[in-house]
Amino acid sequence: MPYPEVLRDQVDRYLADMRFSSEPATAGLEEAMRYSLLAGGKRIRPVLALATASAIGIDPVSVLPLAAALELIHTYSLIHDDLPAMDDDDLRRGRPTCHKAYGEDVAILAGDGLYAEAFHHLLKSQAGDPALILACAAQLASATGVSGMVGGQYLDVGDRGDAGDAGIRRIHELKTGRLIGASVGCVLILAGSPQPATLAFHEFAAELGVLFQIVDDILDVTGSETDLGKPHGSDERQGTRTYVSEFGLDGARDLATRSHAAAIAALESIEAPSVEVDRAKGLRDIADFVWTRTS
Amino acid sequence: MPYPEVLRDQVDRYLADMRFSSEPATAGLEEAMRYSLLAGGKRIRPVLALATASAIGIDPVSVLPLAAALELIHTYSLIHDDLPAMDDDDLRRGRPTCHKAYGEDVAILAGDGLYAEAFHHLLKSQAGDPALILACAAQLASATGVSGMVGGQYLDVGDRGDAGDAGIRRIHELKTGRLIGASVGCVLILAGSPQPATLAFHEFAAELGVLFQIVDDILDVTGSETDLGKPHGSDERQGTRTYVSEFGLDGARDLATRSHAAAIAALESIEAPSVEVDRAKGLRDIADFVWTRTS
Numbered sequence: 331m332p333y334p335e336v337l338r339d340q341v342d343r344y345l346a347d348m349r350f351s352s353e354p355a356t357a358g359l360e361e362a363m364r365y366s367l368l369a370g371g372k373r374i375r376p377v378l379a380l381a382t383a384s385a386i387g388i389d390p391v392s393v394l395p396l397a398a399a400l401e402l403i404h405t406y407s408l409i410h411d412d413l414p415a416m417d418d419d420d421l422r423r424g425r426p427t428c429h430k431a432y433g434e435d436v437a438i439l440a441g442d443g444l445y446a447e448a449f450h451h452l453l454k455s456q457a458g459d460p461a462l463i464l465a466c467a468a469q470l471a472s473a474t475g476v477s478g479m480v481g482g483q484y485l486d487v488g489d490r491g492d493a494g495d496a497g498i499r500r501i502h503e504l505k506t507g508r509l510i511g512a513s514v515g516c517v518l519i520l521a522g523s524p525q526p527a528t529l530a531f532h533e534f535a536a537e538l539g540v541l542f543q544i545v546d547d548i549l550d551v552t553g554s555e556t557d558l559g560k561p562h563g564s565d566e567r568q569g570t571r572t573y574v575s576e577f578g579l580d581g582a583r584d585l586a587t588r589s590h591a592a593a594i595a596a597l598e599s600i601e602a603p604s605v606e607v608d609r610a611k612g613l614r615d616i617a618d619f620v621w622t623r624t625s
Numbered sequence: 626m627p628y629p630e631v632l633r634d635q636v637d638r639y640l641a642d643m644r645f646s647s648e649p650a651t652a653g654l655e656e657a658m659r660y661s662l663l664a665g666g667k668r669i670r671p672v673l674a675l676a677t678a679s680a681i682g683i684d685p686v687s688v689l690p691l692a693a694a695l696e697l698i699h700t701y702s703l704i705h706d707d708l709p710a711m712d713d714d715d716l717r718r719g720r721p722t723c724h725k726a727y728g729e730d731v732a733i734l735a736g737d738g739l740y741a742e743a744f745h746h747l748l749k750s751q752a753g754d755p756a757l758i759l760a761c762a763a764q765l766a767s768a769t770g771v772s773g774m775v776g777g778q779y780l781d782v783g784d785r786g787d788a789g790d791a792g793i794r795r796i797h798e799l800k801t802g803r804l805i806g807a808s809v810g811c812v813l814i815l816a817g818s819p820q821p822a823t824l825a826f827h828e829f830a831a832e833l834g835v836l837f838q839i840v841d842d843i844l845d846v847t848g849s850e851t852d853l854g855k856p857h858g859s860d861e862r863q864g865t866r867t868y869v870s871e872f873g874l875d876g877a878r879d880l881a882t883r884s885h886a887a888a889i890a891a892l893e894s895i896e897a898p899s900v901e902v903d904r905a906k907g908l909r910d911i912a913d914f915v916w917t918r919t920s
Binding site for chain 1: 645646648650651653654655658705708710711728729730731733734736737738740741742744745748749754755756758759762763766767769770771772773774775776778779780782783785787795799
């Protein structure tokens with residue numbers, strides 16, 4: 331099994347074992363949370379965290395609580411993004427979206443609950459130096475707040491960003507880039523990695539976030555509905571500005587190729603003393619996967 | 626000026642100075658967050674945190690970041706509770722609710738953003754022993770998750786709790802009680818207070834949460850609309866089970882009197898070595914205020 335899949339299995343098993351409450355009265359809320367959390371998915375953020383741990387020579391298992399928190403937060407953002415007042419999507423990963431399955435009130439609360447439980451789990455279960463865990467959690471909160479995921483969704487849903495390449499890039503830097511960046515950055519913080527050694531990692535993560543979004547936009551046009559688990563062309567129908575709408579399909583593919591190359595170059599610039607080359611292979615595999623994925 | 630009002634002024638000034646992003650593009654989101662955050666309000670949770678600090682002999686100013694986080698979280702919960710899919714309220718504190726003023730999409734994101742920024746602020750700006758801040762933040766996350774505020778709202782909005790006194794009590798223990806409890810408990814954690822000394826504080830906070838809810842239910846029937854800032858009788862119209870619907874107005878008033886007495890008794894049981902009597906006066910004043918308030 332390729333290395334990222336080994337890590338994904340680890341993440342999936344860990345997530346499947348998570349319980350959020352022992353109270354029977356709130357079992358329905360927990361069911362809605364787990365419905366969305368365990369709907370499959372690529373688990374790119376937690377896998378990235380585990381592969382980063384490998385790359386810097388620490389045991390991936392030791393960052394599983396952080397990895398789980400990343401996926402809980404990602405799932406919460408999908409549930410809220412799918413709501414009727416936002417993107418109004420009926421299908422996600424081939425199944426009814428959370429509000430279609432459980433009602434809009436429960437979906438809002440399932441998102442809220444996943445976000446709270448993400449912090450609860452990270453703060454309670456992550457082992458390490460308390461000062462480093464604190465810094466890691468602060469980074470995660472920042473990456474998901476107004477200067478991160480929530481701010482990016484605000485720009486995206488109301489088409490409020492600036493026009494052109496810089497505008498699209500900024501929306502995605504905030505909406506998806508900062509959480510992908512935190513998937514790498516939070517592990518470096520936990521490990522207490524010194525600042526200079528981490529610059530190339532941050533460059534890699536930033537470029538990976540861009541690559542992820544470009545490929546997402548391409549797949550929305552070219553992907554099979556079975557693979558995607560939702561109707562394609564939804565960006566175009568909603569008038570969303572994408573890399574494809576701005577640069578055409580060939581232009582977007584060209585941007586993806588350049589972005590992938592830049593991500594790999596960032597990895598290769600990580601100097602030998604701070605990381606063994608074969609250890610970073612997991613990160614390289616993830617970049618390849620993000621580039622060539624079909625869903 | 627009575628002591629709780631001095632503290633409330635301190636909280637109001639601190640909240641008014643908070644900024645969440647310097648990015649012009651997300652200024653509209655920040656505006657919606659501040660619209661709800663700065664709409665007035667009793668600030669009971671942050672004032673409770675500051676008065677608890679006083680009671681155990683530490684400087685209230687030192688817990689202002691925690692106090693602010695409590696109010697950001699409370700505001701987020703009001704915004705989401707008011708949404709059309711939840712309680713569908715148009716007025717809050719005499720002004721249009723967040724979704725009425727800014728649209729439903731922005732209101733969902735303003736709530737999400739306030740929760741993220743609450744943790745960001747607490748984790749980044751609260752001074753103290755990192756291990757204690759970590760435990761404090763974990764407590765806050767738990768109090769606002771599935772076994773706390775979000776779980777309570779799930780029970781309340783779908784009328785999913787058990788019938789009778791125990792059922793109502795449980796809904797409010799989760800929905801409002803745990804955050805009110807955390808307003809006291811998180812300060813004790815930050816101060817590293819030993820467990821036995823804190824039991825009476827926890828009893829006080831639990832009773833105060835119950836008192837708060839009973840008075841809320843009474844005011845929904847008897848309060849003036851000008852004082853409340855919203856139409857009264859909304860619980861009855863929505864068929865919400867309240868202390869008044871279950872026990873009648875006189876029964877609810879009787880429960881409030883008993884709950885207030887129990888809260889004061891808990892305060893008085895705090896032994897002299899762990900707290901000076903006059904220092905706890907702020908907490909006693911808050912209990913009196915919660916009991917006799919008209920809005």
